[in-house]
Amino acid sequence: MFSLKRKGDYRLQLTRTLKEPGRYRVEMYLFTPHEGILSAWTLAERQFFFSSVEHVFRMQGLPDLDRAMKTDSSFTLLSPHFEILYGSWFFQYRATMDRLRQQAQSAEFAVALKRALRVSQNFAQRLRKSPPNQSQQQRYFRLVDIYFSWYAEQFLLECMTLADYAAVEQELKESIQEFLQQEYRHRRERDYLSEYHGTPTRIWNRMGLYHRLLEYPVLLRAKVIELGAGTRKVVKAVSTILVMSLFTYVLFILREDRQEWSLKLLLGIALVYALRDLLRDDMIDGMTSLLRKGKPRWRIRLLQPYVNKLLALQRVWLDYRKLPDLSQQVREHSDKWASSDERQIICYRSELSLDKEVLEQNQIEERLTLDCKELCEVIQSTSDTLFVWSEADNPTSPVQAHSIEKQNDYNLLIVHKGPEGYSSAQRWHLRLGSQGIVKCESKKANWPSPESQQPKTIWQRLSKRLRRR
Numbered sequence: 001m002f003s004l005k006r007k008g009d010y011r012l013q014l015t016r017t018l019k020e021p022g023r024y025r026v027e028m029y030l031f032t033p034h035e036g037i038l039s040a041w042t043l044a045e046r047q048f049f050f051s052s053v054e055h056v057f058r059m060q061g062l063p064d065l066d067r068a069m070k071t072d073s074s075f076t077l078l079s080p081h082f083e084i085l086y087g088s089w090f091f092q093y094r095a096t097m098d099r100l101r102q103q104a105q106s107a108e109f110a111v112a113l114k115r116a117l118r119v120s121q122n123f124a125q126r127l128r129k130s131p132p133n134q135s136q137q138q139r140y141f142r143l144v145d146i147y148f149s150w151y152a153e154q155f156l157l158e159c160m161t162l163a164d165y166a167a168v169e170q171e172l173k174e175s176i177q178e179f180l181q182q183e184y185r186h187r188r189e190r191d192y193l194s195e196y197h198g199t200p201t202r203i204w205n206r207m208g209l210y211h212r213l214l215e216y217p218v219l220l221r222a223k224v225i226e227l228g229a230g231t232r233k234v235v236k237a238v239s240t241i242l243v244m245s246l247f248t249y250v251l252f253i254l255r256e257d258r259q260e261w262s263l264k265l266l267l268g269i270a271l272v273y274a275l276r277d278l279l280r281d282d283m284i285d286g287m288t289s290l291l292r293k294g295k296p297r298w299r300i301r302l303l304q305p306y307v308n309k310l311l312a313l314q315r316v317w318l319d320y321r322k323l324p325d326l327s328q329q330v331r332e333h334s335d336k337w338a339s340s341d342e343r344q345i346i347c348y349r350s351e352l353s354l355d356k357e358v359l360e361q362n363q364i365e366e367r368l369t370l371d372c373k374e375l376c377e378v379i380q381s382t383s384d385t386l387f388v389w390s391e392a393d394n395p396t397s398p399v400q401a402h403s404i405e406k407q408n409d410y411n412l413l414i415v416h417k418g419p420e421g422y423s424s425a426q427r428w429h430l431r432l433g434s435q436g437i438v439k440c441e442s443k444k445a446n447w448p449s450p451e452s453q454q455p456k457t458i459w460q461r462l463s464k465r466l467r468r469r
Contacts, residue, residue, distance in 0.1 A: 003016065025423075049316070055316075300314040314350060322341060
C-alpha cells in the first residue's frame, strides 16, 4: 500500500517499498471537477507528464544484510560503493521513521515513539562505530551524520509537541531527553554546531540540500525513451505518398485530355497544397494516435548510479479519458464521485519489471509525486463576497464580509497490482484552490477483496453474466 504525504502547498507524495521480484503495475486516475475546465487543450498530456508527475525509484538497504556488513570489516569499500551502501542504509532508516510517524498519529503513539527512539539509538551506534579513512568517504559520512542527527531530533521534537506526549511514561521521556543531549554533545565534539545555526528557513534549506546530496548515489537514473516516433514517421511518409500520387494522377489526366494550363488550374493546385499543409499535422496526429491506441508512450530504463547497470524496465501510459473509456473494473467499483460521463479523467499507468537479482542486496522504494500547481493555475480567481451577521442569532449585530475563494474538487484513485496477482485501490479526495491544496482526505475505495478476485469457474462466470442480463 502507498503512504501519502503532503510536500509544500502543491505537491502530494506517494511512497511504498518493493520487496519481491516480479511485475508491478500502478494506475493513477485523477477525476477532474464536473465543470470540465481541464482538457488536452488547457494542459497537454506531454506537459502533464514532464511537469506534474514525478515517478522515481530509490535503493534501500536490507536491514539484516546491513547488520552483517557492519560486523564485517569488508564493508569499507572504495567509492562509489561506499556511498551507495551508506545511502541505501540511511534511507531504509528514514522509511522506517516515516512509517512510525504515521503510527504515532494513531492510537499507538507511545509504542511508535518508543520504537522510533530505539531505532534511532541503534542507527547512531552502528553509523558512528567505524568512521571511514578516505577523504571522499569522510565527506559523505559527515553529511549522513549531520542529517541523521537533525532528522532524528526533528522527529522527536515533533512528537513532543503532540497532545498525546503528556500521557507518555516518565521513563520514556527521560530516555528521549538523554538521547537529545547525547546528540548535542556529539555535534559539539565533531564540530557540527555551525551546521545547525541560522534562521529556521536557512537551516531547512541547508538540510534539504544535504538530503539531495545523500540521495544522489541511491536514486536510480531514469533514461526516458519516447515511443511512437517511428510510427509517426511511417504515417507521415504514407500520407505524403498518397497525396502526391493522387495529385500526380490528376495531372496525367489533364495532360491526356490536352487541357491548357489556366490561371484557375494553377490557383486550384495552390489551394490543394495549402489545404494539405493545413490538415497534414492534424491528420498525422490523428492517425498516429489511432495506431498507437493502448500502447505505452514512454519506455524508461532504470540504471544503477555510477555503474550504469540496468536494474529495471518501466513502461508508461498517459492520456485523457472519460468514464465509459475506463476499464470495467474501475467503472464497476466507482461510486457517485465518478458518475459523470462527460468529465475528463487523467489516466497515468506504469508497469515495472523487477528481477530477483535486483533485490538481492537492496529493496526498492517507489515514490510517485503529483504536482498540482498546473491544476491550481487553471482555477479562475473570483471576487464574490458573502455577508453574514457577526452573531448568527442576533440580527442587530455588526455585518461581516467574507471573500469567497473558488475551489475545485478532485478525486485521486490509485490502483496497484503486484506479483501476488490481485489488485488493491486507495482513494483520496482533493480540494484545490488557486494558492494550492486546501484539503486532502483519505476515502474508502470500495474495491473488491483479494478473495473475490481469484479466477472463477465457468459456472460462476456464466451465472454472473445471466444476473447482469
